[in-house]
Amino acid sequence: MELDEMEALRYADLLGFHQEEAAAKMGVSRATFGRILEQAHRKVAAALVEGKALEIKTEGGNMMVVPKRTFVCYDCGHSWQVPYGAPRPGCCPACSSRNLHRSPEERGGRGLGRMGWGRCRWSRQVSSQGSEEGKESK
Numbered sequence: 001m002e003l004d005e006m007e008a009l010r011y012a013d014l015l016g017f018h019q020e021e022a023a024a025k026m027g028v029s030r031a032t033f034g035r036i037l038e039q040a041h042r043k044v045a046a047a048l049v050e051g052k053a054l055e056i057k058t059e060g061g062n063m064m065v066v067p068k069r070t071f072v073c074y075d076c077g078h079s080w081q082v083p084y085g086a087p088r089p090g091c092c093p094a095c096s097s098r099n100l101h102r103s104p105e106e107r108g109g110r111g112l113g114r115m116g117w118g119r120c121r122w123s124r125q126v127s128s129q130g131s132e133e134g135k136e137s138k
Helices: 003-014 019-026 030-050 118-137
Strands: 068-073 079-083 100-102
Touching: 003 019, 003 030, 019 030
Parallel strands: none
Antiparallel strands: 068 079, 068 100
16 A cells, blocks of 8 residues: 555545545645545455455655644634643643643544534434333323
8 A cells, every 4th residue: 555545544534534625635636536545445445355464655655743732722712732742731821721622633524523423413312212202101
C-alpha cells in the first residue's frame, strides 16, 4: 500500500472527511482522491479476506508528524497547542474556563457521536418505547 493510499484511508475512513474535503487536504482532485481510495479499499479487503499481509511502502513519500494537540475554548474561542504526552489542560489559559475541547479538525468525523447517531437517538427510542409500553399496560 502506497503512502497516498494510506493517507486517503485515514482522511475518509478514520477521520470521516467527505471526498471533496479530503482531496483538498491531499492536494488532488476529487476524482483522483476517489481512485486512490478505491485502490486502498481493494488492497485492505484483499488482505482481510484472503489472509494476505499488508505492506505499507514508506519510501518516496513525505510523512508529517503532528507533535502537538490543539484545544479550543468553547466560551472565548481561544485555541492553543499542547505537546503529545503532556496532560490535558484543566482550563483555558485566556479566560480560565473549563469548557474546552480538542480541535474539531483533529478529532475528525462529523461530531455525531458513536456510530454516527450519538445518545439522543437512543434516548428518544427508549423514551418513546417506554411511553408506548406505559400506554399499553393501562
